[in-house]
Amino acid sequence: MAKTFYGNFFEDFSVGMVIRHATPRTVTSGDVALYTGLYGSRFAVQSSDAFAHGLGYPHAPVDDLLVFHIVFGKTVPDISLNAVANLGYAGCRFLAPVYPGDSLYAVSEVIGVKENSNGKTGVVYVRSTGYKADGTEVLDYVRWVMVRKRDPDTPPPEPHVPELPAALDADALGNAVPLLDLDGWEPALAGSPFRYEHYEPGERIDHVDGMTIEEAEHQIATRLYQNTAKVHFNQHTEAEGRFGRRLIYGGHIISLARALSFNGLAPAFHVAAINGGRHVSPTFAGDTIYAWSEVIDRGEIPGRRDVGALRLRTIATKDRPCADFPDLDAEGRYDPSIVLDLDYWALLPLDG
Amino acid sequence: MAKTFYGNFFEDFSVGMVIRHATPRTVTSGDVALYTGLYGSRFAVQSSDAFAHGLGYPHAPVDDLLVFHIVFGKTVPDISLNAVANLGYAGCRFLAPVYPGDSLYAVSEVIGVKENSNGKTGVVYVRSTGYKADGTEVLDYVRWVMVRKRDPDTPPPEPHVPELPAALDADALGNAVPLLDLDGWEPALAGSPFRYEHYEPGERIDHVDGMTIEEAEHQIATRLYQNTAKVHFNQHTEAEGRFGRRLIYGGHIISLARALSFNGLAPAFHVAAINGGRHVSPTFAGDTIYAWSEVIDRGEIPGRRDVGALRLRTIATKDRPCADFPDLDAEGRYDPSIVLDLDYWALLPLDG
Amino acid sequence: MAKTFYGNFFEDFSVGMVIRHATPRTVTSGDVALYTGLYGSRFAVQSSDAFAHGLGYPHAPVDDLLVFHIVFGKTVPDISLNAVANLGYAGCRFLAPVYPGDSLYAVSEVIGVKENSNGKTGVVYVRSTGYKADGTEVLDYVRWVMVRKRDPDTPPPEPHVPELPAALDADALGNAVPLLDLDGWEPALAGSPFRYEHYEPGERIDHVDGMTIEEAEHQIATRLYQNTAKVHFNQHTEAEGRFGRRLIYGGHIISLARALSFNGLAPAFHVAAINGGRHVSPTFAGDTIYAWSEVIDRGEIPGRRDVGALRLRTIATKDRPCADFPDLDAEGRYDPSIVLDLDYWALLPLDG
Structure with a gap:
């Protein structure tokens, strides 16, 4: 057989x-370290046991x-x-x-x-x-x-x-976050003076930095996830394929965009839900990823006075800075630089 | 001095x-995470503390x-x-x-x-x-x-x-595996419905997937092992050398071939012995590694009713899929694509 | 806002x-593993809990x-x-x-x-x-x-x-090292028969090996440190910049030189102070880093009979072996191969 x-x-x-x-x-903490090395994420809750513990987590999630x-x-x-x-x-x-x-x-x-x-x-x-x-x-x-x-x-x-569902309701969020003691939320360490209340629907945020992807990086990431999709790993067959190159796992771009989003969204410490995501174009080693985000909506979570939810749309581009927020054009076509259109809910501490 | x-x-x-x-x-668990990121290995015993514990290990080896x-x-x-x-x-x-x-x-x-x-x-x-x-x-x-x-x-x-010795005897195997409680062996999680008894000597198994190697990957791996062989790390001198390029540590190919072998050999959760190995040709960054295996022999281990041993020969190639099992030719010469010929014993759960 | x-x-x-x-x-131990994978460092105190514990550390620092x-x-x-x-x-x-x-x-x-x-x-x-x-x-x-x-x-x-200060005094050193029980210092495991007393001011040591840097390596390292300097990560903008390429974080070169220095300085298990450092030239992916060191000074630490301090100057070059100790020329200009000139204090076990 x-x-x-x-x-x-x-x-x-x-x-x-x-x-x-x-x-x-x-x-394990080994996976966490490698994840940091691959994306450079800086959200304090996930980075520091002490910071997370001060908020009421047993240690960093x-x-x-x-x-x-x-x-x-x-x-x-x-x-x-x-x-x-x-x-x-x-x-x-x-x-x-x-x-x-x-x-x-x-x-x-x-x-x-x-x-x-x-x-x-x-x-x-x-x-x-x-x-x-x-x-x-x-x-x-x-x-x-x-x-x-x-x-x-x-x-x-x-x-x-x-x-x-087009999007999850705000009252479905927050299950992965214990009730927080916000006395432990030190803004300087968290990387921002802002909280939930300071973000307004319609607000657009440029995440400024660009990150160039190497073959070894996306391969190590995708193997770390034990993801076996052939197109990410086999140059011998992909050389004959549609693009002539290995395709990067779409989730790699999501993680890069999320890490870049720290600049502007540092208080958005937790991804509570992903309403939907579209990999608009494929990405390849050598591409430099930029990102910007728009606040689509916000909502309080029933029964919680510690955190509120922002619905965010994060757009990632390749080889194009996002200071002017590249988006759909008047005919609803994506700017050719756009590779990701992600719709998600993030949680932020309330100002109280 | x-x-x-x-x-x-x-x-x-x-x-x-x-x-x-x-x-x-x-x-440490950091080494384990990096090893997963470098090879993408998926054997359940080494991947999950819970799975290993269910079999009688204290946690994942x-x-x-x-x-x-x-x-x-x-x-x-x-x-x-x-x-x-x-x-x-x-x-x-x-x-x-x-x-x-x-x-x-x-x-x-x-x-x-x-x-x-x-x-x-x-x-x-x-x-x-x-x-x-x-x-x-x-x-x-x-x-x-x-x-x-x-x-x-x-x-x-x-x-x-x-x-x-040309090969170790089956009764020398199994020392690195505690007596297993096979009630904990859930085939779906282990990735295969098969067990020891389902493999027959002479059986050939194509491991299908190919994995392209990058310089950064084999260098990170080889440094992780604190292996200081110069040929793996120094392009400045290797450029003047026999191949003009850095040579990849042979063990990197063994680990890649072993990780690829999960597809077909998922129940072979433990390498109990390596009878011998030959690095038939050098490998370099850019090579895509494929592999296939043949069951050479099998043997029960005296005193054990939980696991049996398969003697396997795993052949790895570069830039050549293995669906037709490239091997020695009639004159005993290796197919030019072959880079590794490995002879080892693996342990599998018995069907009972 | x-x-x-x-x-x-x-x-x-x-x-x-x-x-x-x-x-x-x-x-975490994950960071430690990744650091080993990136530089291949071999100092026994940091590599082995058992070795460190034998000296009086709770485990490896x-x-x-x-x-x-x-x-x-x-x-x-x-x-x-x-x-x-x-x-x-x-x-x-x-x-x-x-x-x-x-x-x-x-x-x-x-x-x-x-x-x-x-x-x-x-x-x-x-x-x-x-x-x-x-x-x-x-x-x-x-x-x-x-x-x-x-x-x-x-x-x-x-x-x-x-x-x-031009340099720290030897009596400011040693705070990061507990009092050591040198019975636990096994020279073979430490990688050298030498101790503090065997090194003389003026002595020059070639560290022999060269290590070629890949883009993925320095990027993973620099992200691991959550260092956000743009020049290390963004090929899209650096292509238009002064060098046309991503610059490597200077600290990456320091760590490479330190790891290479194990060959010749294996007993120098702890960097106790950095008096000063100069990144003489930028480095880029593809460069092969070599290093040599000179003993500038040595000093006992008041109140300690376990460890002594060597003041070392480590020079790193690119694409040039250091057997002849490339240095400043008669006019005080650096040899063009030199990329790093580092002045630091390291601690070594005393011979007793």
Whole structure:
């Protein structure tokens, strides 16, 4: 019996199917250090045990996006090894803080399938959930991917497209943050005099700095997440592919943009939810990533007087500074420099 | 008195000589994270404290090959700084599990010397042993290297060539694995429905994926092992050398091939012994490594009902997929794509 | 109110001003592992908990220069984001051992300002201090940088230039080293038969090996230190800059030279103070760094019978081996290969 696994094809997925993913993974302070080395993130809560402890955490939690990438990575061999395209994700909620030493695993449920009219591919919708070993949910999200059929002659399944929220409500946020004692929030150490109340919907923030990506960096990052998508690692085949080069994992750009966003969004210490994200263009080694953000909305969280939520849209570009906020044009087309359009909720301390 | 050390030459070695190597080294969860980032290994036992604990380990052991590289690295300044060639290794046994926090050191005994007929070089055989600080042996192996003479006029020593085992017996294996409670072996998390009994001698397994190596990656890896061999790090001198480029540490290829082998060999969670290995061709940054394996033999371990041993031959190639299992040709010459021919024992859970 | 921070300009600094820097940072064994991977350092005290414990440390302390880089990194956004040049540092003392798990933060005091005659820039002198969360000082140093004025028409401040020590006295050293039990100093494991008494002022030591730097390496290092200086990371803007390339953080070269210096200076296990350092020329990816050292002075530390201090000058070059000790020429001009001239005190065990 063949031992090699070539990934699932469209026919292999059906609504209601549940997949427990290999490989379970303990997150450690080693992962945290490497994450810092790869992105240079500076949010004080995740950087300092003492700062986090002063707020009421037992010690510094693991960066939310590192948790996301690790859970996401586990789903790749089962869900997207034969994907033609990652079409989107939605409804990503961070449900519990993760600390170094926590062991994680991931489970996906197929919640939708729809064959494309060409008969060669179909769209698969999955809800993936990351758990700690004791069963605590740490995050969940929906993702949909276009997957090749093994055999174009297989009859199409009954189409089923799940309803997806455009954005999570503010009252769904905050589960990954304990009640904070804001006496511990020293603005100088946090990197900003601002708090939740100082940000206004419509406000645009340039994150100024640019970061050039090297092949070794995105490969080390993506392997750290045990993400096995071939396009990130194999120059021998990608040289013959559409771009002639290895594609960078989209999550790498999200983490870079988030790290750059510290300049202007330092108080936004926690990513509480990702409403949706679009990788507008592929990125490659040698690209320099810039970012800017817009405050879309803000909302208090029922029952909490410590933190409030900003809904942010972060745009990342390549090889183009963002002082003039490159965006969609009048016809709704993205500026050609844009590589990422990310819609998420972040939590900030209240001014009281 | 000169403080700089230029390494030992052939004349400096004599049978029975014992060398305690610098630098002792504590292995940490940081090393484990970096190892994951460099190779993307996905074996569940080494990846998850919870998974390992469910089997009877106190927590996740350190990857066997990381232990090997660290012990090997310590021997380089004393044994192979003036080596012309690494000729081979044999009889490598993993003798105790290593956990983050364990401090290791290494000792070598010279077990053979034989001058070459050219009078300029000779072969040195050493048995190197890695220990924990409390004296527990964690691994030992024999290696032989061709080393330059300091002075061609030195008379040759009495030749002594040790007898080396072609392969270790299955009953020498398993010392680094506690008795396992296989109720904790969840196949989905382990990444495979297969166990020991499902693999047959003669079976060939393509590991499918290819991984392109960057200079920064192999340099970071090799420094992590505190391996000081000059050829891996110095482009200024290597530009004038035989290949014009930095050579990649052979152990880097072994670790890459082992990580790739997860696809097809996911149940082979532990490298219990390396019978022998040959670096057939040098590798360089930019090469894409592929691998396939053949089951050579299998054997039960006396007194154990939890794990069985597969003797595997793993072949790694560069810039050539392995779906058709590139190998020796009819004249016994290696396919030109082959860079590694590794013969080792791995342990797998029994089906019961 | 604008959220983006563009850094301080010369007008923003005044003598006596105190700046508490973002971001506090817990140093972990993950940082230590990555530091090893980036430089390959082999000093036994920092490498092995068992070796350090045998000498009287609770366990292995964090490499002194890693502590320096982390503290230095925190000061960059506030002090040198608009710097034209880093002019020098002096009087750097290591005041307490740092262990994995310690949380650090940094504070700077402006101790001097002097506008340049061109009216466009000025020199700012700061004393920066790194602290543990409990207030223990771990290091301090003075640095002076040339910073742009925001507006050339701003009137110049009263000039104030602090007096700086040419070198620290030996009796100011040793605070970061507990009293050692030298029975635990095993020369073979430490990598050298030599001790303090074996080094003579005037002695020159070639460190032999060369190490080529890759972009990914210095970027990962500099981000690990949360150092945000733009010139290290942004090829898109640096392509148009003076060198056409990203500049490597000077501290990266110091750490490389220190790691190379193990060959010849293995007993010099602790950097106790940096008297001064000059980055003579910029370095870029692709450069191969070599180093040599001269013993300038030595001194016993009042009240200590365990360790003595060597004052060392370490010269690093690019693309030039140091067997003939490249140095200043008769006119006092640096050999063009020289990139670093570092003057520091290191501690070594006494012979007894």
